[in-house]
Amino acid sequence: MVSVFVELAGILVIALLVAMIVRAMRQPMIIAYILTGVIVGPMLFNIASSREVFEPFAKVGISLLLFISGLSINPKVVKHLGKVVFLTGIGQIIFTFFAGFVAALLFGFSSISALYIALALSFSSTIVVTNLLGDKDELDTLHGRIATGFILVQDLIHIVVIVGLLTFATLSSSHFVSTSLFWKILQALVIVLFLFLSAVYFLPSITRSMAKSQELLLLFSITWAIALGAVFEYLNFSVEIGALLAGITLSMSPYKYEINSRIKPFRDFFLLVFFIWLGTQIAEFNFLSHLPQLIVLSSIVLIGIPVVVMSIMGLLGYTKRNSFLASLAVAQISEFSFVLSSFGLDFGHISSDELALIVFVGIITIAVSSYAISFSDKLYRALAPYLSIFEQRGKKVDEQRRMTKDSYDVILFGYNRIGYSLRKAFVKLRKKFLVVDNNPEVIMKLSQEGVDCLYGDAEDVELLNELPLRKAKLVVSTIPDLETNHVLLSTLKERNSEAIFIGVAHQIDEALELYEQGADYVITPHFLGGEHVASLLQSYAFDREAFEQEKKKSLRDLHMRKREGHRGVIHHRD
Incomplete structure (x- = not known):
């Protein structure tokens, strides 16, 4: 008989190989986790035979996922969400739920199975949306903020759904046949009150003390999540509800982001174990017989959600570009859909065949x-x-725009960091300039300062056609994305071949490619930074007083940039 350790090692090797293939295909890692679970389960190779070993670790994965979800729900942020986020987010959920429910009933599923299928289709993936928009540096764009706003609204709703489902299942179990429902509700209210008081009066000082050591903060966070889950299980409530509430109690902590980033690797590993366990629950699945169901249910998500989101955003007065980009971002089902489905399987509400349908x-x-x-x-x-x-x-x-002139000497694409420095040069030279940026907060701030500016994306050809490029003497793009600069440079050469174009590139090959296309100068920030330091060394050698003066100038500039809202240099868009 193969030992559990050897079995786990084999599964991890398969997971690694699948992850490498998925990464090469530019897909998120959650796809690799799901596929690994299917491959090692009884549907294919049946490698994961120790189901009873994986089950508690799978529960840890769900608990950490819900803990991080609770950690991300900050009540202080919710009140700042705009009308578009609430109306579109809730409208999309209502449409997807009813469309999924009706479709499932028409395919012959029972009402309870149709309910689970509809719920599974109703929520979008936090992991997919934040990771992919983050990779494209679009989280701070308007459509990125709206999409993540949808996710926040959905997180609130799916938390209510999960808590309601688990509470209903718990109160319906045999544990409560002879127990007063009133007593259990009172017990729950006392626990919630205790957690609220802890979050307000005790946890801030505890986390502040723990934060002096990153290892202690990580250990405390995991212990808090698992221990609270254990307390809830001891009291015959759900482990998952305990972990979720543990996250919510830390959601207003100033260390929430640090906790989040450090727990995510643990969450991802145990999430992999969860999908392995989920794969063991799928014995067989006939793709051919389920093909119509797969096509219809997938179409509700991939086509129905974008149409609904664009329709609602259009009625609210948004441009078709932002509506389209925001709608694409949320057209998938959530990792919580799999969690809900696993609960349904545990409670006997759905079959393994219906679970497989949701998974695929x-x-x-x-x-x-x-x-x-x-x-x-x-x-x-x-x-x-x-x-x-x-x-x-x-x-x-x-x-959003403030354009007081018909023509400009300079058009600057991208204000953050590099653009901020260039703006000061344009002011000193007394040149008329227009700033174009896709961060709505940047545009609002510039407009308040009396700077001519326009909200938009440099890749939007319709926007470029509206700009007064023909009379510009200089066009500067501080956006290091090669394709964006290609579009911008080709449009400029068509409309005003005499204008000077300055771009930005972080790779040598990309800089050379822009030069070949006709760029007049390409800024390479890392190399220029090295040249600047070399120049300082040549000028000052080991003169400490000279470097102290440079330090003071640097500090003044950094504090000024911080007040402007600039972030760290790890971001791609300059």
Whole structure:
């Protein structure tokens, strides 16, 4: 008989190989986790035979996932969400739920199975949306903020759904046949009150003390999540609810981001174990007989969600570009869909065949959505002429601009960091300049300061056609994305070949490619930084007083940039 250790080693090797293939295909790691579970389960190779060993670790994975979800729900942030986030987020959930429920009933599923299928289709993936938009540096764009706002609203709703489902299942179990329901509710209220008081009065000082050591902070966070889950299980409540509430109690901590980033690797590993366990629950699945169901349910998510989101955002007065990009970002089902489905299987509400259907709909929607997000700009350019039906005429709520002149000497794309320094040079030279940026907060701040500015993306050809490029003497792009600079440079050469173009590149090959296309100068920040330090050394050698003066100037500049809202240099967009 193969030992559990050897079995786990074999599974991890398979997981690694699958992850490498998935990564090469530019897909999120959650796809690799799901596929690994299917491959090692009884449906294919049946390697994961020690189901009873994996089950408690799978529960830890779910608990950490819910802990991080609770950690991300900050009540102080919720009140700042705009109308578009609430109306569109809730409208999308209502449509997807009813469409999924009706479709499942028409396919012959029972009402309870149709309920689980509909719930599984209703929520979008926090992991997929934040990771892919983060990779594209679009979390701070308007469509990125709206999409993550949808996710936040959905997180609140799926937390209510999970708590309601687990509470119903717990109160319906044999533990409570002879127990007063009133007493259990009172018990729950006392626990919640205790946790609220702890979050307000005790946890801040505890986390502040623990934060002096990163290892202690990590250990405390995991212990808090697991221990609270254990307390809830001891009291005949759900482990998962305990872990979720543990996260919520830390959601207002100033160390929440540090806790989040340090726990994520543990969450990902145990999430892999969860999907391995989930794979062991799928004995067989006939793709051919379930093909109509897969196509219809996947279409509700991949086509239905974008149409609903674009329709609602269009009615609220948003441009078709932001509506389209935000809708693509949320067109997949959530990791919580699998968690809900696993609960349904545990409670006997759905069969392993129905669980498999939800799992494969998840694989399809996450895979297609990931490519759609990655190539969203190209998709928009191809579909833009047909998307006008989702856009109202007249001024749009997301068309933020302050343009007081008909022409400008300089048009600057991207204000953060490099653009900030260039702005000071343009002011000193007394040149008329226009700033174009896709961060709505940047545009609002510049507008308040009396700077001519325009909200938009440099890849948006329709926006470029509206700009007064023909009279510009200089166009500067501080955006290090090669494709964006290609679009911008080719448009400029068509409309004003005499204008000087300055771009930014972080790779040598990309800089050379821009030069070949006709760029007049390409800024390479890392190399210029090295040259600047070399120049200081040549000028000052080991003169400490000279470096102290440079330090003071650097500190003044850093504090000024911090007040401007600039972030760390790890971000891609300059």
